[in-house]
Amino acid sequence: MIKTFTFALVHMTVAFTVVYLMTGNWLAGGAVALVEPACNTIAYAMHEKAWARWGRRAIGRDDDAKPGMAASPLGAHG
Template identity: 40%
Template sequence: MTKTLSFGVMHLITAFSVTYALTGSVTVAGAVTFIEPLANTVLHYFFDKYWDHPRARAFRARWGGGHRQPQPAG
């Protein structure tokens, strides 16, 4: 858990630093630093939910990405 928290803090510092370097605005950098992880969290929820959808599985099987899940016998 310590490693995860450390990575999270590093991510926030990096996001703030890069955004501040690009914009010169503490306000914009602060907003991006906290909005971006929130947006990623919401998007990840939908990404994860769609990952096992039959169309997503078919796409991965066709293009060779992802691991194939064993199909039930029957």
């Protein structure tokens, strides 16, 4: 959990710094630092679901995959 929290801080700091350096605007940097990581988190969750579904279909195991377990699209060795 600590690793997740520190990664979120790094992500927000990078987002803020990039936008601030590009615009010189503290408000824009702050807004992006809050909104972009939230949007990215949602996009990542959707990506993981799609990837798991594609992986189960690719190896023909769509019915017997355990809930919450992401199947590797590369099979047992991926």
